[in-house]
Amino acid sequence: MNLISLSFQFMFQVKLQLIKVESKDRRRVTPTPALSLCFVSRRFQLNSSRKTKSILDSSTKTMKQKKTSFARLLSLSTKKLDQEGIIKPKGPPLLANGCAEDGDDIDNEWHHQSCIQFLTAFKKVKVRPEENLRPKFEVGKWERTKLVSRDEKFELATEVFLASIDQRSKRAAGGSACTVLAAVIADWLHNNPKSLPLQRQFDELVLKGSLEWRNLCSEENHKVKFSDKHFDLDTVLEAKVRSLTVATEKSYVGFFTMDEMPEGFDWLQGDMSFDNIWNNILCTDVSEERIYIVSWNDHFFVLKVESDAIYLLDTLGERLSEGCNHAYILKFDAETSIYRHNKDDKERSSKDLVSEGIASCKEYIKGFLSAIPIRELQQDIKSERAKEELLHRLLQIDFHYTAPACTGKTD
Structure with a gap:
């Protein structure tokens, strides 16, 4: 125009x-x-x-x-x-x-x-x-900052990068577009190896991915099957939104554990526990750059795994901090660290180092993203109010290993 x-x-x-x-x-x-x-x-x-x-x-x-x-x-x-x-x-x-x-x-x-x-x-x-x-972070610029978890138990010190919008902004209008957006971002990363999007590129990915999502929502065969307009990854890939495929043999399905394991949930501590799955991801050949689409709690985001750094790209600002309306990238590298906040009976506080380096990404997912929902789920299990659907949604986390497809729509 x-x-x-x-x-x-x-x-x-x-x-x-x-x-x-x-x-x-x-x-x-x-x-x-x-x-x-x-x-x-x-x-x-x-x-x-x-x-x-x-x-x-x-x-x-x-x-x-x-x-x-x-x-x-x-x-x-x-x-x-x-x-x-x-x-x-x-x-x-x-x-x-x-x-x-x-x-x-x-x-x-x-x-x-x-x-x-x-x-x-x-x-x-x-x-x-x-x-x-003044916003907490500066748009379009890598900025070293400290983030405190919602329950105020953990503190993350790392670098963050913000787009000027996220999927819920008026310009994007992509309320439930996270699955499509994750595919669009993963495709961009494959087409731009050893690179990360700049601010304008990040904005464009959010806008284009949201448009693709709205197009899928308008199709009659999707209106009945996905009444909440939240598509699964298979549907997005079959629609060829981008030339992307998932290698199942390199993908992982893991489960979070709870502080107090209820009777009958011991299987969560086996080979498919989140900790073991994460160790397998890090032990994989680090000579190549790997792009995972991660799904947990009805939300999709992207992990870019390198030999010396892991980048988490998410298009929903609320996942970063309450009230945030910017898509963001978190960097986990040698300079990253996570601390646990401790308070004694006299309300004096101190901090203990929990992890540092790329391993902090695992602790971030556990302590910042999943900790509160899983604690609430544990209480529901004890009171016998937990539904099977809720168990699956909060305990299971999937790492979809992506690769470029030979044919299909490209950016």
Whole structure:
């Protein structure tokens, strides 16, 4: 689709007069000379983005309405910030205007917020504290950080990389697209060996995978079989969404164990336990790069296993941290470590090293992803409320070894 670009600048002038109060009863005041403030807009580029068009329309309307007071401009701008929930870090724009649609969206939101923050310096308005306007991580950049598990028992120190969107964003509209997205990402990794997607590439994978998912949802034969629109991996591969296949002889099916094994569940501790399966994965020939699609708890993500690092790629931000709406990549390498938080009776805390290096990926899956659901399942088993479907969904984890197919649809 051809985009029609239009750029312009505008200026508006505001006069402020400061009044100094000389007495408590506020009857004697000393006016100061009027102060002229001139605001010059940053350059905007118009394309098909709804947010860019919204900013442009708002700016044009502001110039035409000469009688609009400065105070009203402040309140309207601040209200728009609260409604849109724009959260951007300080510093230069994440992408330049020349980066097409995605870049314009990020850049213009940045300029919009910068203008609002500048204006609020002249009037006290109700806005969120500045520290709450900063995201935990920076989009499109590897950043070393610390993550605490939801039960606050473990702490992960590693590097994380964020896309600007995830599958649930309005642009992607891929609510239950994780299976398709995992296949699309795995295919990209096979076609780009020894590489990881950049931010724009990661965004595109989320957008394209979500589109493929919506196409599958529209097919009549899928509407009845998958009423929840959550496809299994076999269906996605048979639909040839990407030229991908699964080598069953190199794949693994494992089961998580519980802290207190209920009677009749001893088989979980055998050769098919998660720990043993993980050891087999690491003992496999490390000279080649391996791409696994992992399924657990009705969700699919990708593991890229190398000789000295493991990368976890997930398109659902909530899996990383509560409230996160970015697809992400976690790196597990020699610099990665996991600690256990300990508290004594006097509420004093300390940390013990649990694991470091690529082995931390196993502890992350156990301590961060599966720990709470499995503890809850254990309580349900004790009270005889656990259903067979729930046992399968929470205890079984599958590692599907993927490889490029000879024929099929490619990216």
